[in-house]
Amino acid sequence: MSVLGKRSAALSARELNFLATATIAAPVPLQSRSARSFSAWNRPPPNYPGHVPLTFFERGALAVGSAFGALINPRRADLIATCGEATATPYFIYRLRDAMLSDLTGRQILRDRPRITSQTLQMSYLRTLPENTVGRTYATWLDREGVSPDTRDNVQYIDDPECAYVMQRYRECHDFYHAVTGLPIFVEGELALKAFEFLNTLIPMTGLSLFASVRLKPAERERLFKIYLPWAVKSGLKSKELINVYWEKILEKDVGELREELGIERPPDMREIRRMIRMQKKREKEATAAKAGL
Secondary structure, eight states, rough: HHHHHHHHHHHHHHHHHHHHHHHOOOOOHHHHHTTTBBBBBBBOOSSTTTOOOOOOHHHHHHHHHHHHHHHTTTTHHHHHHHHHHHHHHHTTTHHHHHHHHHHHHHHHHHHHHHOOOOOTHHHHHTTTTTTBBBHHHHHHHHHHHTOOOOGGGOOOSSHHHHHHHHHHHHHHHHHHHHHHHOOOOOOOHHHHHHHHHHHHHHHHHHHGGGGGGGSOOOHHHHHHIIIIIIHHHHHHHSSSOOOOOOOOOOOSSSSHHHHHTTOOOOOOOOHHHHHHHHHHHHHHHHHHHHHHHO
16 A cells, blocks of 8 residues: 555545544533634633644635735745745644654654754854754755744644644754755745655645746746645655654764655756756757847
8 A cells, every 4th residue: 555545545545433432422511612612702721831722614715815825925924934834734733743643753752842943953063063963964955045943933823732842843854855855945845845744744835835836937837746646646646744853853964864764756857957957948048149140
């Protein structure tokens, strides 16, 4: 069975278990149900700092609105994060949490609940590691792309505190996925990585992000569909669950060995391809100008 098939089966099993539990559970007294009624005007207290409880209709409106806004402007990380939270519940984030619970390292991450920031990772130390290590690869990628691990928004719209941490962990590990694959942060690179993440995590937002491909230039769209989506499908289906990687504990590991262990093939260098195309266009322009001058 493929990885995607196994994850779908795990999801179905969890849904059946939920329905069975709900069927045999004792009915809640009418008075208790009334006291706990939830509406836009009667919200329960937050389950963790920063939590914003939402009604079913509010969650749906938030999902549609954030998805539409992110399609218009794919660089709005806040809208992408909101769409991710609004569409991950109630099933998909639980599937990802269960994948962690079924893995030894995943359970350790859930117990420790580490956070990824420039302080916890000690970026100055990572820059001193050998070039082929995970930590140095990560630091080099951050410096090259001009981004920081401190820019990730905190989760707000997932009700279960443990699942909220799972989403936060996925969000903070995203740059490690970038670094290990070498994909840059411009839209073409983000879409390639999102396609890979969808097959690895099944989080709906990662799949919905591919609609932003309509905003790509024709040449970029052609590269995405001919080169990077086939790579994403191949690596995404055969790779291990990246949510179970304890990145903080493997910073000194050889990044090539890690890719092999995880089942990830490094895609063609997107920056190098774009650079070669620019150089070719420049040479063609110079040749045309030279002919015109004769």
